[in-house]
Amino acid sequence: MEPLGDRPASLLSGGQQQRVAVARALATDPKVLLMDEPLSNLDARLREQVRHEISRLAGKTGITVLYVTHDQIEAMAVASRIATLARGEILQVSAPVELYEQPANVNVAQFMGSMNWLQGRIDQPGVAKTDVGDLKILEPRSNGGKRFLIGIRPEHLRLSRACEGKTNEFEGTISSRTFLGDQIWYEIQVGEKILLWKTMSSDKFEGTVYVQLPEAKLQVFPAQD
CATH class of the missing domain: 3.40.50.300 (P-loop containing nucleotide triphosphate hydrolases)
Structure with missing residues (x-):
């Protein structure tokens, strides 16, 4: 200057x-x-x-x-440290990594980056019925059929070309691939749901794939009205 x-x-x-x-x-x-x-x-x-x-x-x-x-x-x-606000209310104050990985609610989770959202209902402890099928979750209590939103970051999905028989693994089809230089975004059709996957790998996926949603990476929130 x-x-x-x-x-x-x-x-x-x-x-x-x-x-x-x-x-x-x-x-x-x-x-x-x-x-x-x-x-x-x-x-x-x-x-x-x-x-x-x-x-x-x-x-x-x-x-x-x-x-x-x-x-x-x-x-x-x-x-x-970051304070997230909505409609004049402080929702959470935490270090950036905590806000990203352990958001207090849906609004904080959405502000901190892209999420795959699934509608879910928990009828028995640790299992949620969702848009893509039954998901095992780290949610120990039964909630009598109450509705929940279950989120997972795009980079936390795991893809394979063959079924590995893992927990929370579903068959899907690659519907689009977008190259952004240092990262690649995929859209994957799983049943009626589109899931986003973000990867830095140059390994190209096409056609039928198997998507795993690791239970440790699932974030569970009460459904919003």
């Missing part, structure tokens, strides 16, 4: 203007810095650069930063 010192801020690029705004805020040596959607007007490449810079500066200066965003990637990238 030093070579641009004589240039008015209005003639700087979006990323440069954001850096100037951060520098101005830090110049007063604040105890708390509020950032409200600071990267919303930047393109994807600049957002990544500037959020790394914000995270680095916060760590270097020791300033407490309150960072408001609707982007869960930004939240996880810059925060040591």
